[in-house]
Amino acid sequence: MRYKNSNIRKYLNTKIIARCAALFLLCLLPLKGFSQAGESTVNALVGMGFENVGWTEDDNERVYILQNSAYRLQGVGISKAVDVIQKIGLPDGKPCRIIVLDNNVPQISLYYHPIEGEAVSKAESKDWDVSYDLGNAWSKARKIKLKNRSLFKVDVLVYPQLALKNLILTQIYQVLFDLSPAVEVSLWKGMKLTGQLKIPVYNDGYGSLEDKIHPGHLTISQRFRLPYNIFGKMTVGYFNADRYGVDAEFLHPFADERFSVMGRVGYTGVGYWDGFKLHYDTEMTWTWTVGGSFYWPQYNTQFNLKVEQYLREDRGVKFEMIRHFRYCSIGFYAMKAKDAKANGGFRFQVALPPYKYKRYKNWLRINTSANMGLVYNAGNERYYYKEYKAEASDNIMEKNSFNPYFIKSELLNF
Structure with missing residues (x-):
């Protein structure tokens, strides 16, 4: 009986560990999706010629940082960046903020807050609020590592x-x-x-x-x-x-x-x-x-x-x-x-x-x-x-x- 109970106990322990591992992997899947979307967006912007590009995310919003070094006109360059972010970089059901730099100094931010139940694909350029206010995200976002740095160029x-x-x-x-x-x-x-x-x-x-x-x-x-x-x-x-x-x-x-x-x-x-x-x-x-x-x-x-x-x-x-x-x-x-x-x-x-x-x-x-x-x-x-x-x-x-x-x-x- 002791031998049989020992085998049952080992079987139950193995089953519990397997379930916990499966649950852990399931939790990581959305995080992996978020990471892929953020990194893909950053890489797309860098490929277009934007500099000082990065992203971060917390429970409240996703934040992108960029500097328009690709287009002569800031309005045109920022509009191009918004178009890319709307297509591949918006989080699902969560606000998104874009902080625009000039020579590494933050100037303005663009903020998109989806309506509850709204699909990401419906986001349009007119839905972004533009302001000098950077929100509460800049203190954290300023510490992230940026790609395609503008220094020494x-x-x-x-x-x-x-x-x-x-x-x-x-x-x-x-x-x-x-x-x-x-x-x-x-x-x-x-x-x-x-x-x-x-x-x-x-x-x-x-x-x-x-x-x-x-x-x-x-x-x-x-x-x-x-x-x-x-x-x-x-x-x-x-x-x-x-x-x-x-x-x-x-x-x-x-x-x-x-x-x-x-x-x-x-x-x-x-x-x-x-x-x-x-x-x-x-x-x-x-x-x-x-x-x-x-x-x-x-x-x-x-x-x-x-x-x-x-x-x-x-x-x-x-x-x-x-x-x-x-x-x-x-x-x-x-x-x-x-x-x-x-x-x-x-x-x-x-x-x-x-x-x-x-x-x-x-x-x-x-x-x-x-x-x-x-x-x-x-x-x-x-x-x-x-x-x-x-x-x-x-x-x-x-x-x-x-x-x-x-x-x-x-x-x-x-």
Whole structure:
């Protein structure tokens, strides 16, 4: 009897172990499916040229991280990524979030919450909410290992630069046209190193110094995101408008993301190039800007009102109205400073083709700059209201590229 009972006991123990193992494997099957879907989506995005791509998941939501380095226009690139995630990467019955980076710094998130009982296949671009808010997932998602990192990758971008002035009665315009290639590379999170060379193509009336090949922007910038949705950038180096020094700018959108406040401060001196010889003055000047902004989503139109101090320490008020389209941004401005006549004009930026990026051997990319712009000074003011651009890539179109309302409109129209 003891022998028989022992065999029965061994049989029952073996049966229990087998059932537990089977139950454990069944529990792993959905996890394996989740893992395959997440990894497949990441690999698909990397194959398209997106950088800093990764994913993670918990009981509350699935999170994807990506940086659009595949398409010139952020709205188009993000729309392409959403399309891929909707097709192969959405979790079943669980929210999904996409966190979009710029130079490894989080900018916005897109959030999809399925309706209870809704099939995953019914998800559409219009169902995603776009916001500066990253939710509670970023603290965990920032620690995951990303694929196709953007660090140390080199961009060679050619900036076409056109300047016009009308000061001679017998000549409609005097013209300066340069091709200005720039090497841009990121050596750590949020950092960008820019070295630019200005190559004159046509110079009529802009002086002998512009006939010589000489450096343009030579800068190191650091982008960062602080708590409470405060975005910032600090830039050090040689700017345009014959200025060198340091510049810092900040943006804070409110809970109603149509409204935001901005600030900027610069400490610069005069410096100009005679070929590759730099002449500079040690006297430095403070410039600053404080203002507010309202964004009208229905027409993708931005209204800015600023109080500023300019390079000649003249202080004034500036109003801007800028309409943003997919391939261009067009704006009007008006400004008035004490002891100076009112001035105004318009500006525009146009996205340059090609609109798809590609790296050579996953490292070097040679292309035209993201867009080309021009500012028209209607009042022909030559003394007051002088400003500078701290970084070669700064412009009205670039500053709006991660606006949540603009990205949402691109999703709806894609």
